[in-house]
Amino acid sequence: MSNSDMMSTPNEQVKQLPTLYQLALEELETKFKVIRSEWKHRNGYSPIEHIKTRLKEPKSIISKCERKGLPVNLDSIVNKIYDIAGMRIVCAFVKDIYSILEHLKSREDLRIVEIKDYIDKPKPNGYQSLHVIVQVPLVLFEDIRWIYVEIQMRTLAMDFWASMEHIIFYKYEEQVPPHVVNELTDAAKAVDMLDRKMLELRKEILNYNHQDWMDRDFFTMNMEPAATNE
Numbered sequence: 127m128s129n130s131d132m133m134s135t136p137n138e139q140v141k142q143l144p145t146l147y148q149l150a151l152e153e154l155e156t157k158f159k160v161i162r163s164e165w166k167h168r169n170g171y172s173p174i175e176h177i178k179t180r181l182k183e184p185k186s187i188i189s190k191c192e193r194k195g196l197p198v199n200l201d202s203i204v205n206k207i208y209d210i211a212g213m214r215i216v217c218a219f220v221k222d223i224y225s226i227l228e229h230l231k232s233r234e235d236l237r238i239v240e241i242k243d244y245i246d247k248p249k250p251n252g253y254q255s256l257h258v259i260v261q262v263p264l265v266l267f268e269d270i271r272w273i274y275v276e277i278q279m280r281t282l283a284m285d286f287w288a289s290m291e292h293i294i295f296y297k298y299e300e301q302v303p304p305h306v307v308n309e310l311t312d313a314a315k316a317v318d319m320l321d322r323k324m325l326e327l328r329k330e331i332l333n334y335n336h337q338d339w340m341d342r343d344f345f346t347m348n349m350e351p352a353a354t355n356e
Contacts, residue, residue, distance in 0.1 A: 143203070147211040150262040150273035151179045154213060157236075161229065173222030175282060178214045182207075208239070208259045209276035216285045219325050220245060223256050223279045230258065230277075237261040237272060245284075251307065252314020253288065255280045283317045283324075 158177055166172040182190075187210060188198050196202040203210070217223050223245065230236060240259040248254045256279040261272040280288065291310055295302055302310075 143200070146264060146271060146273050147181055147275075149264055150275055151181070151211050151213060153264060154236075154260070154262050154275055154277075155179060157233075158213075158215065161226070173217050173219070173225060175216045175218055177216075180212050180214075182210045182212070208274045211273065211275040213275060213277045214285070215277060215279045217279065217281055219328060220281055220321050221325060221328075223281070226279060227256065227258065230260065235263060239274070248314065248318075250311075251291070252311040252317075253291070254284045254314065254318065255288065281321050283320050287314055287317045 155177060158174065162172045162174045165174075187203055187207060190207055191198045191202055194206070196206050215223075215226065217226070227241070231238060238258060238260055240257075242257040245254050245256050258277045258279070260275055260277060262275055264271045264273055287310075290313075294306065294310065
């Protein structure tokens, strides 16, 4: 970026940021599409229900710099703000979330920078999600750029709760009555119970299917050959 660009206003600097974040999201989304297809081919199902992506607006980026006490310049934005590019991955079961996390740790084409586990330790309001900051490599003409992307992984139930909480806070303009906050926290506990119950049901079904297969296999192996008339 030229000196004249660096002397522009903070808003103009942010608007002039290259489309690297969008490209990083597309690159990461492609990786997850491959994971999704391979998992389904190998295991018969995919742990990923759906994926959403988003980019922060310039106004939100500047506001976050100010809240964090950072100078509003390109260096702060590129190196200190990790959630300009965001991806939400929604899974059916909590176990699937941690399976994906372990897979990400094993990949050489991603760097894991930070993990915040709000599933194991929910926020005070009950919010649950697994946040993973990664760096995605973009191979450009001159070099390789490693771009920060925040991945949020949730179950379907967690995602529903988070969406409803956002709608309620938006409706009340963030001035939510205390009793509503308490009800939301209770609802989050119910979501956690639902996720645990569904995981137990999944285990029971898998065990039943496995036992059914074992029974049929045993029956087949021990079946006497039919008598034939010579």
